[in-house]
Structure formats: structure tokens, C-alpha cells
Amino acid sequence: MLSSITWAVVAWRRLPPPRTTALRLLGVQLCVALVVEVLGTVLSLNHAPNAWLYDLYIVVEFILLLGMAHALHLLPYRTTWILACAFLVLVSLEVFRLRDTDALVVMSASLSALTLTGLYLRLLWQRAERVRGPLFRDQLFWTGLGHVIFFGAMTPVVAPMDLLIATDPFLASSLYYLLQFLCCVRYFAIAWGLQLVPRAGLVPSTA
Amino acid sequence: MTGTSDIAVVVIIAFLVMLLLIGTAVLSLIIVYTRRHRHRSELAELQLQRDQEVIAAEREATQQTLGEVGRELHDNVGQLLTVAQIGLTAVLDDGAPDGRLHASLSALEDGIEEVRRLGRTLNSDTWHDRSFLDAVSTEAARVERVGRIGAPLLITGPPPEFPPDIKTVLFRVFQEIMSNSLRHAKATTIRIALDGGPPFVLRVQDNGTGFAETQAGSGSGLANIRRRCALIGFRAELVTAPGAGCTWIIQHRSSDAA
Numbered sequence: 001m002l003s004s005i006t007w008a009v010v011a012w013r014r015l016p017p018p019r020t021t022a023l024r025l026l027g028v029q030l031c032v033a034l035v036v037e038v039l040g041t042v043l044s045l046n047h048a049p050n051a052w053l054y055d056l057y058i059v060v061e062f063i064l065l066l067g068m069a070h071a072l073h074l075l076p077y078r079t080t081w082i083l084a085c086a087f088l089v090l091v092s093l094e095v096f097r098l099r100d101t102d103a104l105v106v107m108s109a110s111l112s113a114l115t116l117t118g119l120y121l122r123l124l125w126q127r128a129e130r131v132r133g134p135l136f137r138d139q140l141f142w143t144g145l146g147h148v149i150f151f152g153a154m155t156p157v158v159a160p161m162d163l164l165i166a167t168d169p170f171l172a173s174s175l176y177y178l179l180q181f182l183c184c185v186r187y188f189a190i191a192w193g194l195q196l197v198p199r200a201g202l203v204p205s206t207a
Numbered sequence: 208m209t210g211t212s213d214i215a216v217v218v219i220i221a222f223l224v225m226l227l228l229i230g231t232a233v234l235s236l237i238i239v240y241t242r243r244h245r246h247r248s249e250l251a252e253l254q255l256q257r258d259q260e261v262i263a264a265e266r267e268a269t270q271q272t273l274g275e276v277g278r279e280l281h282d283n284v285g286q287l288l289t290v291a292q293i294g295l296t297a298v299l300d301d302g303a304p305d306g307r308l309h310a311s312l313s314a315l316e317d318g319i320e321e322v323r324r325l326g327r328t329l330n331s332d333t334w335h336d337r338s339f340l341d342a343v344s345t346e347a348a349r350v351e352r353v354g355r356i357g358a359p360l361l362i363t364g365p366p367p368e369f370p371p372d373i374k375t376v377l378f379r380v381f382q383e384i385m386s387n388s389l390r391h392a393k394a395t396t397i398r399i400a401l402d403g404g405p406p407f408v409l410r411v412q413d414n415g416t417g418f419a420e421t422q423a424g425s426g427s428g429l430a431n432i433r434r435r436c437a438l439i440g441f442r443a444e445l446v447t448a449p450g451a452g453c454t455w456i457i458q459h460r461s462s463d464a465a
Binding site for chain 2: 129135
């Protein structure tokens with residue numbers, strides 16, 4: 001998983017300037033993801049609790065990807081802000097309800113995943129309608145595909161995670177491998193899309 | 208354990224179902240994209256066909272109009288002038304010879320001949336019936352008359368009979384070269400040499416001022432001449448220098464394959 005995120009970060013760094021707002025936000029999200037994965041791994045190896053790190057990351061990731069969706073004209077400005085604020089409230093409520101810093105905010109994660117799945121499915125539809133060249137050479141198509149696969153398929157895995165951690169930690173950790181697999185698929189797809197841009201000689205595309 | 212096993216099974220099934228749904232959605236997108244792409248290509252092709260038909264129709268309309276003007280000149284105007292000629296001739300036959308009447312009759316006869324010639328030129332049906340050699344000869348004679356310069360034509364072997372499209376473009380290229388020489392070269396003679404080959408070679412050489420090709424304007428007709436020749440399978444070579452006149456060599460590319 002770390003290698004897929006690293007490849008995505010390297011591909012993003014190799015993008016020719018100027019980078020659009022959407023690509024800048026994607027770059028920030030990739031860098032944050034890399035840092036979180038490294039820190040999470042270190043904490044896990046030291047048997048320290050790391051759920052709080054991933055809870056924080058879920059919030060940051062959602063905000064960044066919402067911003068990216070707005071930059072790609074998938075969401076109007078007001079709706080973006082409303083969704084972001086609503087999500088923050090939801091996370092706060094769930095954290096308050098759980099009162100446990102080592103618990104994952106699975107409900108918020110599931111809802112954010114469903115929201116982002118819908119948004120990036122819309123991005124895929126938009127690209128299919130607007131792209132004039134080959135769809136498989138469109139950078140945004142691969143970015144959207146990675147996000148749709150990850151967030152769409154992770155929901156049934158994440159939703160019962162809290163219950164499984166409490167009742168069957170072994171099963172929970174086994175199912176976690178599915179999340180890691182989805183993560184790899186996501187970042188490999190994003191990296192593939194990003195590395196298409198310098199080869200095609202294109203300025204990074206936006207909607 | 209049974210409970211968590213059931214949960215695991217449900218999770219895995221739900222995971223696979225979600226993947227299937229996502230796969231179906233992406234497949235639908237790809238189908239939509241492919242159809243749209245195909246429709247766009249078909250539309251572009253239809254648009255191109257339509258544009259070509261419009262151009263062809265405009266060309267036909269122009270040719271028809273010119274043909275009608277040519278026929279009108281030849282028939283109506285020529286007839287009226289002929290009537291005037293007959294009247295003047297009758298007056299001269301009846302009365303004493305008058306120098307002014309003779310001059311008027313001579314000018315009228317020249318006018319009739321000019322009108323008939325113009326009518327033949329404008330009538331595209333007549334043009335298509337003529338060979339390329341006839342068209343070049345007529346054009347050379349016209350340039351001599353209009354430009355008051357020499358335009359001798361040297362023919363070495365009869366040229367092949369080109370298809371009408373090639374003949375049209377080749378003749379337009381020849382006209383453009385002659386026109387450029389008349390307008391820009393300040394030449395007193397334009398020598399035309401036509402070698403039927405193979406390969407077919409048309410050489411147009413003037414004794415004008417010449418020019419440095421690199422200093423020709425970016426919108427010059429030189430590129431136009433070369434492009435038109437290339438389109439019909441000919442090569443256009445220009446030899447010129449300041450003070451050394453200008454020579455165009457138009458050669459059929461059949462010699463390149465040999």
C-alpha cells in the first residue's frame with residue numbers, strides 16, 4: 001500500500017506546471033495519505049493506538065476530496081460548504097458518542113464513502129460525455145475510477161468494523177486486508193492517470 | 208463465532224455486490240462514451256460530405272452561370288453586333304467610300320470576334336471539350352494580346368489526355384504562373400515549353416526581374432502552386448533569382464516511381 005501511495009505522489013510531483021486547483025488538492029490528499037500511512041504503521045509496530053489518526057484522516061480526506069469535487073465543477077460552492085459542515089458535525093457527534101479515542105468513526109466513514117462514491121461516479125459520467133480523445137488516456141477518468149472503486153467497495157467492509165473489532169479482532173484484521181487491497185487499487189489508478197499526463201504532453205485536465 | 212462468521216459472509220457478499228455494481232456502472236459509462244464517440248465521428252463525416260457537396264454545387268452553379276453568360280455574349284450580343292456590321296457594309300456598298308465608316312466597320316468586326324472568343328472562354332462546356340494543349344495555346348494567345356508581350360509556345364510531343372479534374376487544376380496552375388509573371392515580373396517575353404514525355408513537363412520561363420524566394424511574402428501564391436501540383440501528382444520547381452527571371456518547371460511524378 002505504501003508503494004502505491006508513493007508512486008502516486010511521485011507521479012503527481014512530475015506533473016508539468018501549471019497545476020489546476022483540483023490537482024493541487026489531489027496532491028495534498030496524496031501527501032497526507034502517505035504521511036498518515038507511515039505514521040499509522042509506526043504506531044502499529046509500537047503497539048500504540050492509531051485509530052485516532054485514521055479518524056482525523058477520514059475528516060481531512062473528505063474535506064479535500066469535497067474541495068476537489070467543487071474544483072471540478074461537480075458541486076456548487078454552497079453545497080460543498082454545507083456538506084463539509086454537516087460532516088464535521090456528524091463526526092463530532094460520533095466521537096462524542098463513542099467517547100473512545102481508539103474507536104473508528106465507522107458511521108461517518110461509511111457516509112463519507114457513499115457521498116464520495118456518488119460524486120466521483122458523476123465525474124466519470126462527465127468525462128465519458130466530454131472527453132473527445134480516448135477515454136482511457138484521460139487523467140481524470142483514472143482518478144475518478146480509483147475513488148469510485150475504493151469508496152464504493154469499502155462501505156460494506158467498514159460499516160461493521162467496530163462490531164467486529166469488539167467481538168472478533170482476528171476477523172476484523174482479516175477483513176482489513178480487503179481495505180488495503182482497495183487502497184492499492186485506488187492509488188495505482190490515480191498514479192496511472194497522473195503519469196499519462198506528461199506522456200500525452202497535455203496540461204492537466206479539469207472539467 | 209457463528210454470528211461473526213455470518214457477518215463475515217455478509218460483508219464479503221456485500222463487498223462483491225458493490226464491486227459488481229461499480230463494474231456495471233463503469234461498463235455503462237464506457238458504452239455511452241463509445242456510442243457518443245461513434246456518433247461524433249459519423250456527424251463529422253456527414254458534415255464533411257455536406258460541405259463537399261455544397262462546394263461542388265457552388266462550382267456547378269458558377270460554371271453554369273458563366274456558361275449562360277458566354278452563350279448570351281455569343282448569341283445575343285454577337286448577333287446584334289453582326290446586324291450592325293451588315294448595316295454598315297450595306298451603307299458602304301451603296302454610297303461613296305468613307306474612311307470613318309471603314310474604320311468603324313473594322314472595329315465592329317474586331318468586337319464581334321472578341322465577343323465570340325469571350326463567349327467560348329466563358330462557356331465551360333466548350334472548355335472541357337478542348338484539350339490541355341488547346342487551353343494553353345489559347346491562354347498564351349490571350350496573354351500576348353492583353354499583356355502586349357511575347358508568349359511563344361514550344362511543343363515537344365503531344366501531351367497525354369489528363370482526366371478533367373487534373374486538367375482543370377493544371378490549367379489553373381498555368382494561369383496563376385502566367386498571371387504572376389504579367390503582374391510582378393515586368394517581363395517582355397514568357398516562353399512556354401510543353402513536353403508530352405513521358406514524363407510530362409511544362410516549363411514557363413520569363414525574362415523579368417526575378418526575385419529572392421526567401422523574401423516572398425508568407426501569403427504568396429508560390430505555396431499554393433506547389434500544393435495544387437502535389438494534390439494532382441505533379442512536382443512544381445521554381446528557379447529564380449533577382450535579375451535572372453523566373454522559371455517554373457511542372458513535372459508529372461511518374462518519373463519518381465521509375
